[in-house]
Amino acid sequence: MVARRFLRWVPIVVAIAIMFGLGLAGSVVADQDHATAWSPIVYPMQRLPLVFSHATHLARGTPCAACHPAATTSRSAVDNLLPTELLCRACHPIDREKPELIVQGAPPVACLTCHPDYVNGAPVARVYLTPPPLKFDHSAHRAATCESCHGDLRTVALATTQQLPTMAACLRCHTKGVDERHCADCHLAKLGGLIETSFPHGVLVPAHGGLGDAHGPDFKNHHTQEARQVGATCTACHDRSECVACHQGAVKPVDFHPGNYLLTHAVDARRGKPDCSACHRAQSFCVGCHEREGLGTRGDTQWSASDPSRAFHPPGWATAGTGPNLHAREARRNVASCASCHRENDCLTCHSAQPGALHASPHPAGWRGSARCKALDRGNRRMCLRCHIAQDELGCDWTAPP
Amino acid sequence: MRGDVLPCARMFRAWVVAVVLAAGVAPAHAYEFWLRAQTIGQAYQLRDYRLIGPDLFLGVRRYTQTLALRIWDVGDLAATRREAHLPDRGLRISWQSYLRIDHDFGDYTSGRVTLQLTAPVRRDALDVTPELGESVASLELLYGYLELAGLVDDRLTLQIGRVLADDGWGTTGIDGVAARFEVPSVPLTVAASAGLAVRASSPLGLSAYELDGTAGAACQEYVEGPTPGSGTWRLIDRNRIITNNRLASDYESCPQRDVAQPTVGFSVATARLHGFGAELGYRRTWSGSVGLIGPVDRLTYPDLGLYPNDFGQAPGSGVDEERLWARAHGELRAQGVTIAPYADVRYSLLHAVIDRADAGVRLQRGGHTLEPSLEYFYPTFDGDSIFNVFSIEPTTDLRLGYQFTGPIVIHASGWLRAYHHETGTSSVAGGADAGIDRPLGRQWRARVDALWDDGYGGRRIGASAEANWRPVPTFWLRGRAITLGVAPDDGGQGTSARPRYVTSSSVFSTTWRLSDGVAVHAIFEADYDAIHDLQYRAIGMFDLAFAPEP
Numbered sequence: 001m002v003a004r005r006f007l008r009w010v011p012i013v014v015a016i017a018i019m020f021g022l023g024l025a026g027s028v029v030a031d032q033d034h035a036t037a038w039s040p041i042v043y044p045m046q047r048l049p050l051v052f053s054h055a056t057h058l059a060r061g062t063p064c065a066a067c068h069p070a071a072t073t074s075r076s077a078v079d080n081l082l083p084t085e086l087l088c089r090a091c092h093p094i095d096r097e098k099p100e101l102i103v104q105g106a107p108p109v110a111c112l113t114c115h116p117d118y119v120n121g122a123p124v125a126r127v128y129l130t131p132p133p134l135k136f137d138h139s140a141h142r143a144a145t146c147e148s149c150h151g152d153l154r155t156v157a158l159a160t161t162q163q164l165p166t167m168a169a170c171l172r173c174h175t176k177g178v179d180e181r182h183c184a185d186c187h188l189a190k191l192g193g194l195i196e197t198s199f200p201h202g203v204l205v206p207a208h209g210g211l212g213d214a215h216g217p218d219f220k221n222h223h224t225q226e227a228r229q230v231g232a233t234c235t236a237c238h239d240r241s242e243c244v245a246c247h248q249g250a251v252k253p254v255d256f257h258p259g260n261y262l263l264t265h266a267v268d269a270r271r272g273k274p275d276c277s278a279c280h281r282a283q284s285f286c287v288g289c290h291e292r293e294g295l296g297t298r299g300d301t302q303w304s305a306s307d308p309s310r311a312f313h314p315p316g317w318a319t320a321g322t323g324p325n326l327h328a329r330e331a332r333r334n335v336a337s338c339a340s341c342h343r344e345n346d347c348l349t350c351h352s353a354q355p356g357a358l359h360a361s362p363h364p365a366g367w368r369g370s371a372r373c374k375a376l377d378r379g380n381r382r383m384c385l386r387c388h389i390a391q392d393e394l395g396c397d398w399t400a401p402p
Numbered sequence: 403m404r405g406d407v408l409p410c411a412r413m414f415r416a417w418v419v420a421v422v423l424a425a426g427v428a429p430a431h432a433y434e435f436w437l438r439a440q441t442i443g444q445a446y447q448l449r450d451y452r453l454i455g456p457d458l459f460l461g462v463r464r465y466t467q468t469l470a471l472r473i474w475d476v477g478d479l480a481a482t483r484r485e486a487h488l489p490d491r492g493l494r495i496s497w498q499s500y501l502r503i504d505h506d507f508g509d510y511t512s513g514r515v516t517l518q519l520t521a522p523v524r525r526d527a528l529d530v531t532p533e534l535g536e537s538v539a540s541l542e543l544l545y546g547y548l549e550l551a552g553l554v555d556d557r558l559t560l561q562i563g564r565v566l567a568d569d570g571w572g573t574t575g576i577d578g579v580a581a582r583f584e585v586p587s588v589p590l591t592v593a594a595s596a597g598l599a600v601r602a603s604s605p606l607g608l609s610a611y612e613l614d615g616t617a618g619a620a621c622q623e624y625v626e627g628p629t630p631g632s633g634t635w636r637l638i639d640r641n642r643i644i645t646n647n648r649l650a651s652d653y654e655s656c657p658q659r660d661v662a663q664p665t666v667g668f669s670v671a672t673a674r675l676h677g678f679g680a681e682l683g684y685r686r687t688w689s690g691s692v693g694l695i696g697p698v699d700r701l702t703y704p705d706l707g708l709y710p711n712d713f714g715q716a717p718g719s720g721v722d723e724e725r726l727w728a729r730a731h732g733e734l735r736a737q738g739v740t741i742a743p744y745a746d747v748r749y750s751l752l753h754a755v756i757d758r759a760d761a762g763v764r765l766q767r768g769g770h771t772l773e774p775s776l777e778y779f780y781p782t783f784d785g786d787s788i789f790n791v792f793s794i795e796p797t798t799d800l801r802l803g804y805q806f807t808g809p810i811v812i813h814a815s816g817w818l819r820a821y822h823h824e825t826g827t828s829s830v831a832g833g834a835d836a837g838i839d840r841p842l843g844r845q846w847r848a849r850v851d852a853l854w855d856d857g858y859g860g861r862r863i864g865a866s867a868e869a870n871w872r873p874v875p876t877f878w879l880r881g882r883a884i885t886l887g888v889a890p891d892d893g894g895q896g897t898s899a900r901p902r903y904v905t906s907s908s909v910f911s912t913t914w915r916l917s918d919g920v921a922v923h924a925i926f927e928a929d930y931d932a933i934h935d936l937q938y939r940a941i942g943m944f945d946l947a948f949a950p951e952p
Contacts, residue, residue, distance in 0.1 A: 135489075175676065178674060181551065184490065191436045193436075193472060193475075194472070225744060228744075229731055230671050230679030230680060230731065231672070239436075240500065244544045247573070248611075250466045264862065267862055267890070270859040283614075284533035284609065285536075287531065288533050288536070288537060289448070292531065293450055293460075294452065295451065338789075339787075339789055344788045344789070351792075363791055364792075367791070374754070375753060376753060376754075376790055380722070380785035381716070381720065382720045383785065383786055383788050385716055386788050
């Protein structure tokens with residue numbers, strides 16, 4: 001009945017999924033290409049109150065090094081490689097005393113030509129270029145052409161961050177860069193070797209770049225697939241203790257489970273998802289609390305002893321003989337939830353082939369002779385000996401006496 | 403005479419030693435290190451529910467101290483390249499470790515319980531529930547290894563010590579060695595690890611790394627009765643003297659849990675490939691049988707004293723885990739859409755079943771992300787656990803997630819799970835949730851979420867609303883209200899003896915960042931539901947490792 005009720009929603013869910021897919025494909029949303037986008041943390045906001053045309057200069061045959069001579073020798077990303085006024089004067093006969101000067105036959109020299117906001121007598125608007133938090137050695141890249149990293153500037157007026165290489169561009173040559181061992185080849189590292197991610201202008205987080213490690217909202221709670229990626233680069237920025245602190249945790253993160261989860265966790269626990277054992281050890285975490293709070297079988301059980309509505313297991317849970325024997329179905333569906341409290345001896349009280357036990361077989365139909373039986377028997381017969389003490393009952397090929 | 407000579411001889415030897423030491427001693431080195439220490443104190447009370455009379459309150463008084471340490475470039479082997487602005491290559495030696503001290507000294511673990519046996523017996527809670535031992539006191543090294551990177555032309559990395567091995571679904575601690583080698587000219591890496599699996603009984607060990615935490619039956623042994631077959635399972639005695647140890651159970655002995663578990667594993671994975679990754683791996687863990695667990699003649703009849711019973715059929719060793727796994731993922735771009743398919747599968751050779759598998763694809767365009775996926779799960783346990791031979795029904799999940807990240811953040815997801823019965827039929831559970839997170843001006847942010855799920859396990863329907871105020875970058879104030887209706891379901895019978903109830907909760911919290919990595923948190927929570935009436939919680943926290951989420 002329940003199954004039917006859900007199954008009728010399947011076509012609707014599929015239809016919605018298709019609609020979403022089509023919507024995405026035809027979306028007119030601007031393509032914010034994360035793989036080739038310029039990180040505002042790696043390349044902080046610039047202020048360039050300038051008028052300049054690379055296109056014009058290159059069309060005249062001006063080589064890049066004429067204006068950026070230090071680019072061939074620079075060994076650090078903090079070096080300022082912009083041309084100074086002194087370099088401009090090589091072609092532009094600038095005269096600060098005559099801000100509106102026009103020199104016939106010479107390139108423009110008036111201040112307003114390059115500084116559009118210039119007001120006579122006022123200070124010139126400053127150029128702000130925050131150095132990228134990167135390690136970069138221009139001199140080591142001399143063999144490469146400028147265009148290979150900065151693109152074709154013949155059609156570009158003022159160069160901005162758009163003309164700086166993205167990480168995807170770097171990885172085209174530096175194929176080893178996808179390995180987390182090499183992140184610190186370019187990114188700044190802290191003491192201990194971890195990548196520095198915290199800067200005054202923001203926090204550096206991975207974007208999509210072929211590494212499968214994009215950090216979205218609520219990433220802390222939904223990162224299974226990212227962490228499972230082959231060659232995941234998590235430990236370049238994160239110390240392993242950050243993972244272990246939650247997954248083998250002694251202390252619960254404050255914001256993981258919603259308020260009053262103690263009361264509502266039963267539904268999740270019964271279903272077995274989310275995977276409680278990702279953080280909580282299966283056979284000790286649950287039972288410790290349940291027993292101490294009176295919701296178990298070993299400790300103080302008076303709370304649930306005679307009130308069926310409050311007992312942990314409902315009436316008819318385990319009935320030897322006729323009766324609903326509800327636990328069988330529950331155990332088949334989520335035996336892990338049984339194992340979270342019960343030790344195996346609890347099961348062996350009935351499910352054992354030993355003399356005196358009920359001989360209630362816990363095995364699935366067709367167990368003897370099955371591949372699973374043979375594999376388990378071959379791998380570890382100790383578990384068989386928990387119930388079967390007679391030599392002739394061991395193995396998967398024997399036949400039960402009539 | 404000797405009495406006169408000896409002091410001079412001693413003096414001479416001391417002088418020689420001093421000269422040799424002075425001449426031979428290496429100059430002192432200081433190394434870069436990164437250290438993060440966290441001290442967490444918790445004090446709260448849990449209810450001990452009682453049908454008659456008021457509930458009792460059990461105090462948890464828990465102290466946890468962690469220490470994460472990284473020492474980088476031991477020996478300064480990379481200094482020359484670093485000073486020359488060259489990327490790290492060649493041999494680099496580093497140390498990474500994480501140590502934890504955990505102790506609960508409240509009534510919760512250290513209290514006493516009255517057992518209603520033939521006569522009331524009062525015992526330590528720890529003796530009644532030995533599993534509490536994990537919380538009482540522990541000193542654990544979660545990992546700690548020396549890493550030698552950059553060997554063999556920067557292709558080989560070695561880790562020695564307590565290393566971590568991962569198969570995509572879980573992490574295991576190994577006391578031993580792990581190696582990773584990058585194959586030249588082929589984009590592949592080969593990794594291998596070998597050692598002893600970390601268990602609670604390992605030096606500075608912890609139970610969290612036990613294969614699955616079951617196999618607890620090994621704490622008892624079969625003791626034969628007056629006639630063959632009339633015996634019972636009893637706690638393993640081993641002439642145990644009850645010392646009333648308050649940090650461990652006095653009545654339990656689990657020799658099989660103390661046995662060393664050798665483990666070996668290897669994997670082959672792609673490397674240096676942009677947009678594609680794949681791995682094939684194998685791991686096997688086994689352990690010897692305990693064998694004699696006490697004097698041969700400790701019982702009143704001839705026995706062999708062998709685990710797990712006294713007839714001596716136990717094999718010399720047994721496999722605890724043997725798995726083969728494969729995973730692959732890719733990422734490609736077409737028409738501005740990032741398409742990232744993935745598939746993972748794990749096969750248990752011990753059980754001859756596929757125990758985990760999933761497949762899905764993440765589609766992303768701009769701020770939109772859509773992810774349909776399929777997941778299969780077949781529960782498996784430690785090789786000593788009898789749960790392995792039980793009738794078990796696997797599950798298959800169909801999931802669909804959507805997220806938009808932009809000026810506002812929207813998420814929505816739906817799931818449908820089928821429980822595959824032996825009879826060929828299925829039971830189903832499913833649900834959906836959605837939420838929206840939106841900034842309101844520069845200082846305010848609001849979030850609304852709704853949840854509905856139904857089917858096997860029960861039904862829940864509810865919603866939450868949250869407001870977040872951050873007037874300055876160092877101060878957060880949050881308020882959240884949650885209400886949830888729950889209709890429990892007992893064992894999928896469609897009916898339940900349990901009452902439905904509604905729970906509501908209000909949470910107010912504030913965070914004040916004092917400086918980098920230092921913050922004070924305060925949380926106040928008020929809950930109301932049919933069982934507890936009104937209850938309050940207040941939590942204060944001084945955080946010396948605060949890292950705000952971006």
